[in-house]
Structures are given as structure tokens and as C-alpha cells.
Amino acid sequence: MKQAGIVGGLGPESTVDYYESYIQKYQERMNSNQTLPEFYINSINMYNIFKYISEDRLDDLSAYVGGAAKKLENIGADFVIVSANTPHIVFNQIRERVSVPMISIVEATYEKADEMELNNVGLLGTKFTMERDFFKKPFIGSDKKITVPSEEDQQFIHQRIVDELENGIVKEDTKKAFVEIGNKMIAEEKLDGLILGCTELPMILKDGDLNVPLLNTTDIHVDKMVDFTFSD
Structure with a gap:
């Protein structure tokens, strides 16, 4: 072992x-x-x-x-x-x-999305994760679509992760805002899944909070x- x-x-x-x-x-x-x-x-x-x-x-x-x-x-x-x-x-x-x-964690998440036959996913995480391409490469390389929020929403998510979640703080208004961002992405991009691309995000977003599967990277x-x- x-x-x-x-x-x-x-x-x-x-x-x-x-x-x-x-x-x-x-x-x-x-x-x-x-x-x-x-x-x-x-x-x-x-x-x-x-x-x-x-x-x-x-x-x-x-x-x-x-x-x-x-x-x-x-x-x-x-x-x-x-x-x-x-x-x-x-x-x-x-x-x-x-x-x-x-x-x-990136390779493992891509393999899980592929196993679930997801072809159009959203990605939430720190601004560093959302704005760079390291998480997107395996999806794009396999002709899958991967989308991140707007610049404004990226900055908001990043700050709430750093200021709150990284310190063990979970606020209801933050959850509500994250759900609204997720729902907007789902509606606009026709997503079939959403990657929780920060290991703190499962503290605040749970299965059933949105109408697509959530990929808990942890x-x-x-x-x-x-x-x-x-x-x-």
C-alpha cells in the first residue's frame, strides 16, 4: 500500500x-x-x-x-x-x-468531466485560475468548451475566496451571489456542468444549488x- x-x-x-x-x-x-x-x-x-x-x-x-x-x-x-x-x-x-x-487535480477533473460526458462546462476559482489557461487546456484540446465568468465577476469571486473562504468564513450573501453568477453562466452559455476550481468553493456551493452537476475538485x-x- x-x-x-x-x-x-x-x-x-x-x-x-x-x-x-x-x-x-x-x-x-x-x-x-x-x-x-x-x-x-x-x-x-x-x-x-x-x-x-x-x-x-x-x-x-x-x-x-x-x-x-x-x-x-x-x-x-x-x-x-x-x-x-x-x-x-x-x-x-x-x-x-x-x-x-x-x-x-486538473487532469483528474478533466477525466471526471469526460466520464460524465460533459462537453460545455463553466469554471469558477481564484482569478489566477480563471484568467490563465492551465485548467482550460485539456478541455479545449479535446474540443470541449470551458467558460469563465466576466472580468467583474472573476474579481468578485476571487476577493470573496481570499477574504472569506480561505479564512473559514461562509456568508449567506456570498453564497447567493455565487449562485446568481453560476445561474447567469448556465443560462447564457448553456452549460452542462460547473467546475468548482478552488478547493474552498465546496464550503459554499453544494450539489443541488444549481441546475447542473457541480464538479468538486477536492x-x-x-x-x-x-x-x-x-x-x-
Whole structure:
């Protein structure tokens, strides 16, 4: 059985979600709540991530997150994940810094959307995730459509993520606004799915809040972790 390594702290709230979800899914796979997985978490500073991206210091970003992944490898992790969408801007560069396999949240989410036969999806996340193309590439490359909100809505979503969700704050008026943005995208773009492309978004948007399937990237990523844990 393989031991996982999680680069966490990106932010702390979603790292807790990863921790709890991984344990729950592991126990379900083992069919026992009397066992626990042994794994590693290296919690780093999410504000460094925002700083490096906003200053376009992508080499520093890959060195920072890649260094955290390497530490996990050095203490015995058999594979590594980065528990956030935004740092996947430099996922390929991070992957090159370690010798053990890494599981991409972007690749896992694309595979899930393809499995669900979704061809026209929306993407919500931090402004960095929505405005850059790293999440969009696998969809566009397979002739699937992927749409982000307007610039104004992107900025609003980003600020509420950073100021509220990253700090564990969930407000009803923020949820209402996010649902309105999602519904507007669904109506205008005829979406058949919506990607929650920030690991804090499931704190505020749940299945049934909108009239299309929500792709919870945290849940999708953890499923891949569990699969890899039990793989040969």
C-alpha cells in the first residue's frame, strides 16, 4: 500500500477537508472504521503562492511548491498531491522536481468531466485560475468548451475566496451571489456542468444549488489519491 504526501495549507480549510475526506474514503475502501491511513502533510504558506503569481514570479512559485513536494518525497511519500487548484499553474515544473508520481487535480477533473460526458462546462476559482489557461487546456484540446465568468465577476469571486473562504468564513450573501453568477453562466452559455476550481468553493456551493452537476475538485482529487494508494 502506497503512502500519500499532501502539499497543504493552500489554504488551511481545504487541507482539513482533504485530510478528513482521504481518511473517510480510505476506510470505505478498507470496509472498516478501525483502520487509518498513514500519510504525510507538508503545510506551506498560501500567501506566498498569491504573491508569486501576482508578481509573475512563476519560477519562484515552482521552486516553493516543488521544494515542499520534494520534502514529502524525502520523508517517504510514494506519491504527492498539491491540495489546491491555483498552484497547478506550474504543475509540470513542480512534477519535474520530484521522482515520485504526482496526481494533477486538473487532469483528474478533466477525466471526471469526460466520464460524465460533459462537453460545455463553466469554471469558477481564484482569478489566477480563471484568467490563465492551465485548467482550460485539456478541455479545449479535446474540443470541449470551458467558460469563465466576466472580468467583474472573476474579481468578485476571487476577493470573496481570499477574504472569506480561505479564512473559514461562509456568508449567506456570498453564497447567493455565487449562485446568481453560476445561474447567469448556465443560462447564457448553456452549460452542462460547473467546475468548482478552488478547493474552498465546496464550503459554499453544494450539489443541488444549481441546475447542473457541480464538479468538486477536492472530492475528485481525493478519489484519485485513494485509487493510487491501493494500486499495485
